[in-house]
Amino acid sequence: MGGDHGPVVTVPASLDALALEQDLRIVLVGKIDAINAHLRDGSSRFGDRITLREASQVVTMDEKPQDALRKKKDSSMRVAIDLVKAGEADACVSAGNTGALMATGRFVLKTVEGIDRPAIISxxxxxxxxxxxxxxxxxxxxxxxxxxxxxxxxxxxxxxxxxxxxxxxxxxxxxxxxxxxxxxxxxxxxxxxxxxxxxxxxxxxxxxxxxxxxxxxxxxxxxxxxxxxxxxxxxxxxxxxxxxxTRNPLRYLGALASWPVIRALRREFDPRNYNGASMVGLTGVVIKSHGSADVVSFGNAIRVALIEAQKGVPTQISDLLKAQLQ
Amino acid sequence: MGGDHGPVVTVPASLDALALEQDLRIVLVGKIDAINAHLRDGSSRFGDRITLREASQVVTMDEKPQDALRKKKDSSMRVAIDLVKAGEADACVSAGNTGALMATGRFVLKTVEGIDRPAIISxxxxxxxxxxxxxxxxxxxxxxxxxxxxxxxxxxxxxxxxxxxxxxxxxxxxxxxxxxxxxxxxxxxxxxxxxxxxxxxxxxxxxxxxxxxxxxxxxxxxxxxxxxxxxxxxxxxxxxxxxxxTRNPLRYLGALASWPVIRALRREFDPRNYNGASMVGLTGVVIKSHGSADVVSFGNAIRVALIEAQKGVPTQISDLLKAQLQ
Missing domain, CATH: 3.40.718.10 (Isopropylmalate Dehydrogenase)
Incomplete structure (x- = not known):
């Protein structure tokens, strides 16, 4: 439900990710009607690889983390993180309020033993x-x-x-x-x-x-x-x-002649390929997408979550921390 | 004498600045031989608008500020700042060791009343x-x-x-x-x-x-x-x-067709036009050039010093500070 666009972006991005990644299963958490409006033929296409989970509340982008934690116990963010805690999901991806996501992650999942504070890495x-x-x-x-x-x-x-x-x-x-x-x-x-x-x-x-x-x-x-x-x-x-x-037609021609260069640079530096920051240090995987993410961009955040869950990053952190003490 | 290049850059940049700015006079401080090697016809061209001042020592780029302050009392940096203190110069421009320049500036010139610490602004x-x-x-x-x-x-x-x-x-x-x-x-x-x-x-x-x-x-x-x-x-x-x-000849053509754009952007964003950070808060004007500055770039630092001296920035700071207390 989160981010500047909500299900308009997150649902199509989820469908694209399911088509690309055979190992992936997705639980869409939020207001069922809002999700269904963008689900198209998703349920029939992906069968039990996609499930919906009702959450009646939404944390707004400017809500204070402590308010979200206290007053929004049935928010999409909270329910998604609860699913990770319960072992029903291996990772949570959100484009929502960063502070609230971090506070909820810390409250529900706690930090890995030996880690005092989770951090955001990209x-x-x-x-x-x-x-x-x-x-x-x-x-x-x-x-x-x-x-x-x-x-x-x-x-x-x-x-x-x-x-x-x-x-x-x-x-x-x-x-x-x-x-x-x-x-x-x-x-x-x-x-x-x-x-x-x-x-x-x-x-x-x-x-x-x-x-x-x-x-x-x-x-x-x-x-x-x-x-x-x-x-x-x-x-x-x-x-x-x-x-x-775009200053004049001749400049347009210049852009045209430079198209291979522009395309190569865009492919290499496209910020959408870098979307998906991880809240490392929690006992579960929580990935924060940029609030303004589009479908491609949010899809990348889902990919980061998938890999981090597959690699078991929280356990690896715990292991490497213990290895420092030996 | 300072920066990665020394008088090779600072002396020609000074001559260019003198040609451009009629109100400017420059004292070149350092080893006379090293300066003369790059002075060409400067002395005859600019007469008493250019003078040379011997300083036997040079602060190196990796020298500790306290060492420079203690052991290099006849460094070009120190002598230049002493000239500002004595009122024989209105500003000092250096491409040398930032820490040493700041420490020397503080030691010799002190801060404006009401300012605890000088800061670097650009x-x-x-x-x-x-x-x-x-x-x-x-x-x-x-x-x-x-x-x-x-x-x-x-x-x-x-x-x-x-x-x-x-x-x-x-x-x-x-x-x-x-x-x-x-x-x-x-x-x-x-x-x-x-x-x-x-x-x-x-x-x-x-x-x-x-x-x-x-x-x-x-x-x-x-x-x-x-x-x-x-x-x-x-x-x-x-x-x-x-x-x-430069990947292939076609790409070269693209660059050629984009030349007006590249030139416009270079003119607008050329980092050399932004060279010359001011150490504000001192009782005199001290301008720090990037160590790697070339002639154009160092010339810009001289221009910043000229304007700051003309505007009397240290006095203005003192005045604005007093105005806050009224």
Whole structure:
């Protein structure tokens, strides 16, 4: 039910995902009428691979997390996470209110033993592949131990989900010298240096894209600002490109002649391919889609949920955490 | 003497600036031989508008600020700032070690009364113009009072240097709701809300480019990470564009047909036009050029210094600060 568009996007995206992924089964949670309006021939096409589950309430995008938790116990978000808790679903995907989703996830699912705070992780396109970055906004203020736990979780996602052996972990800082930054990053560096993770030291903002680090660890304030700054910059550049290419007919011809380049770049950098941030650290898989996601974009979030459930990320996090203590 | 290139860049850039700006006079500070090697006919061309000043030492790019301050009392950086202190120069421009330049600036020039910490400010291209953003890396940890002072300094730069009447000030946060963020941004919001500045509330990373805020205030850690993330992203995108356009002869033709667009975008977004970050809050004008600046880029930093000196930014900051207390 969530996001800027609701079932108009989430239901068709689910049907597309079911057609693509033979191992996938989907429970659509929300107001049955609203879901049915977009289900078309879904039920007959996919049989018992698709089921509907009534939830009478909807968490709005601007609702306070604590209000959602207290007053909306039959929201689509809450019911979906309850299904994960009960073992009736292996993952929850939502385009809804981020704060409410995180609060509900923590309340219902709790964190993996040894993880104090869940974090939001997403992959970011880099020069030679991808960088996993966390936390992207769940925790404004973090301790060194939190950053250490983020590093463990990021390493699991990079290795298990993206097949990177021994992922290189860096702590985001304002310089690469050991003396830079506040006491939190200093202490986190000490903890990581003494761990079994592949810690490579401090990295700077530009290193997110350098391809020389696989997991970038930072607090949720810095991570969120950096992520949104990048989004804003890309939107501005794409807007400027459109303006320039449509200024006159000759410019149109230029766009036409550049079509293979534009298409290649769009394929490579399309932000829709990066939709689906994971709330790692919970005992179950919870994936947050961008609120403005379209069908393609939301489909990618479903794919992230599928892989994370198949790989058993929460268990892997618990295992890697224990391995640090041995 | 500073930066990745030294006098190869700084001296020709100075000559170009003197040719462009009739009101400008330049004192080149450093090793006389190194300067003379690139001075060509500068002395005869510009007469007493150009002078040379010997400084026997050079602060290296990786030197610790405290070491530079203690051991390099005859560095080009120190001598240049001493000239500002003595009133023999109206501004100092350096492409050298940022930390050392800031420490030397603070030690020699001190801060304007009422300003606890100098900050690094730069303009950033936005959708409809420019946004002033600070702090970009001088202060990792900031109090609410520091953020308030940054807002005053940013307002002066936006109005006096860039002609924006009653500039809109926003505090960078991870959400626009009043309840978001830690106690520092909360308290800073309260201070700014009660001030005479045009405070518009919390803004997010993407708002830096939205054109809906003129001054974005944040701590030096977040600001530096955001700035470097943007730089890294742009470098990656420009690299990908080059790769795609040079993949085969047909693609070359596409680039040729798109030349007006590429040229327009380059003119509009050329990072060299944005070189020259100001260390505001000091009693004198100190401008930091990117270490990797070329002649065009360093020339822009000189232009920023010229305007800031002409506008008397340090005095304006002091005045606006006093106006807040009345």
């Amino acid at each position: 992959r970011i396109r880099s020069r030679h592949g991808h960088t996993q970055m966390l936390d992207l906004g769940a925790n404004s203020e973090c301790t060194a131990e939190h950053l250490f736990q983020f590093a463990v979780m990021g390493s699991v996602v990079a290795s298990d989900m993206h097949g990177i052996a021994n992922p290189r972990v860096g702590i985001l800082n304002i310089g690469e010298e050991e003396t830079k930054g506040d006491s939190v990053v200093q202490e986190a560096a000490r903890l990581l240096g003494a761990s079994k993770l592949n810690y490579i030291g401090f990295v700077e903002g530009n290193d997110i894209f350098s391809g020389e680090v696989d997991v970038v660890v930072t607090d949720g304030f810095t991570g969120n600002v950096a992520l949104k700054s990048m989004e804003g910059l890309v939107n501005m550049l794409v807007g400027a490109l459109k303006t320039e290419y | 303009r950033i291209r936005s959708r409809h113009g420019h946004t002033q953003m600070l702090d970009l890396g001088a202060n990792s940890e900031c109090t609410a009072e520091h953020l308030f002072q940054f807002a005053v300094m940013g307002s002066v730069v936006a109005s006096d240097m860039h002609g924006i009447a009653n500039p809109r000030v926003g505090i960078l946060n991870i959400g626009e709701e009043e309840t978001k963020g830690d106690s520092v941004v909360q308290e800073a919001a309260r201070l700014l809300g009660a001030s005479k500045l045009n405070y518009i509330g919390f803004v997010e990373g993407n708002d830096i480019f939205s054109g809906e805020v003129d001054v974005v205030v944040t701590d030096g850690f977040t600001g530096n990470v955001a700035l470097k993330s943007m730089e890294g992203l742009v470098n990656m995108l420009v690299g990908a564009l080059k790769t795609e356009y």
